[in-house]
Amino acid sequence: MQDTDIKKAGLKVTLPRVKILQVLEQGDAHHMTAEDVYKTLLDRNDEIGLATVYRVLTQFVDAGLVERHHFEGGQAIFELNRGGHHDHIVCRQCGRVEEFVDETIERHQHAIAEKHGFEIEDHSLIIYGNCIKQDCPHRLD
Amino acid sequence: MQDTDIKKAGLKVTLPRVKILQVLEQGDAHHMTAEDVYKTLLDRNDEIGLATVYRVLTQFVDAGLVERHHFEGGQAIFELNRGGHHDHIVCRQCGRVEEFVDETIERHQHAIAEKHGFEIEDHSLIIYGNCIKQDCPHRLD
DNA sequence: ATGCCTGCAAAGCTTTTGCAGATGC
DNA sequence: GCATCTGCAAAAGCTTTGCAGGCAT
Numbered sequence: 001m002q003d004t005d006i007k008k009a010g011l012k013v014t015l016p017r018v019k020i021l022q023v024l025e026q027g028d029a030h031h032m033t034a035e036d037v038y039k040t041l042l043d044r045n046d047e048i049g050l051a052t053v054y055r056v057l058t059q060f061v062d063a064g065l066v067e068r069h070h071f072e073g074g075q076a077i078f079e080l081n082r083g084g085h086h087d088h089i090v091c092r093q094c095g096r097v098e099e100f101v102d103e104t105i106e107r108h109q110h111a112i113a114e115k116h117g118f119e120i121e122d123h124s125l126i127i128y129g130n131c132i133k134q135d136c137p138h139r140l141d
Numbered sequence: 142m143q144d145t146d147i148k149k150a151g152l153k154v155t156l157p158r159v160k161i162l163q164v165l166e167q168g169d170a171h172h173m174t175a176e177d178v179y180k181t182l183l184d185r186n187d188e189i190g191l192a193t194v195y196r197v198l199t200q201f202v203d204a205g206l207v208e209r210h211h212f213e214g215g216q217a218i219f220e221l222n223r224g225g226h227h228d229h230i231v232c233r234q235c236g237r238v239e240e241f242v243d244e245t246i247e248r249h250q251h252a253i254a255e256k257h258g259f260e261i262e263d264h265s266l267i268i269y270g271n272c273i274k275q276d277c278p279h280r281l282d
Numbered sequence: 283a284t285g286c287c288t289g290c291a292a293a294g295c296t297t298t299t300g301c302a303g304a305t306g307c
Numbered sequence: 308g309c310a311t312c313t314g315c316a317a318a319a320g321c322t323t324t325g326c327a328g329g330c331a332t
Binding site for chain 2: 112118119133
């Protein structure tokens with residue numbers, strides 16, 4: 001239940017916050033730019049300012065409710081934090097984003113950090129490629 | 142020899158291009174923002190416009206001479222392509238960037254791409270943490 | 283009632299682009 | 308000489324911020 005999450009973050013339960021959380025929960029595309037969230041809200045006739053979308057997303061990131069990723073392209077990508085860490089594989093043709101977890105990679109990263117004298121906090125692994133799925137609209141034949 | 146590389150890229154060998162390549166080759170910090178490159182040039186009394194730095198770096202990236210990375214923070218990071226792929230581990234305290242290669246991780250990435258029906262083109266693996274080195278100016282004690 | 287929120291518009295940053303003059307070949 | 312390149316200034320994205328009014332508690 002979203003209201004609880006918002007409260008736990010020390011934030012007031014306001015309409016914009018609830019709606020933004022809903023978009024992130026329901027979106028078929030789990031990975032969205034701030035602009036994507038904004039436009040989705042407009043499509044639903046929820047008129048929420050773009051500045052508010054940015055502000056709220058940042059607050060959610062700070063609260064740990066949402067993750068911010070930096071893919072190619074300069075725009076930040078936001079994703080609801082559903083627990084469970086995962087990495088990403090992105091199709092350069094159609095923009096599709098899929099998630100994966102690989103325990104071996106995770107372990108090796110820790111070993112590498114240790115070897116280099118780093119206390120690991122976080123990591124970002126993004127595989128870029130072309131998906132060869134039937135419905136990739138930019139499919140390479 | 143840089144002139145050859147520039148020519149091979151189909152670009153004229155101009156002073157700005159040679160100087161920018163020199164900065165990337167000689168920089169102790171192998172990972173620089175466009176602004177870093179620009180300021181380094183100014184320090185050497187080479188007055189090259191920031192727009193030119195951006196334009197030339199982009200041309201070098203397109204030519205495969207330079208790599209562009211997207212770390213946290215929004216600014217693109219440029220690095221001379223010295224052959225040999227590697228990944229990065231970044232200290233959030235002091236900004237230090239170290240490089241590493243892990244064959245197991247590389248292999249697993251290919252396996253993951255295949256499993257998801259992607260033709261892998263590229264990938265970006267960045268580990269963020271805090272280095273605990275003697276000379277880290279922001280060292281956590 | 284009060285303090286936290288929102289919307290708007292303006293500003294901030296990084297990066298790109300148009301154009302006139304300069305330069306490499 | 309001619310095409311390509313550079314510098315400047317302006318513009319273009321994305322994101323943040325100041326402020327005045329609005330809303331949750």
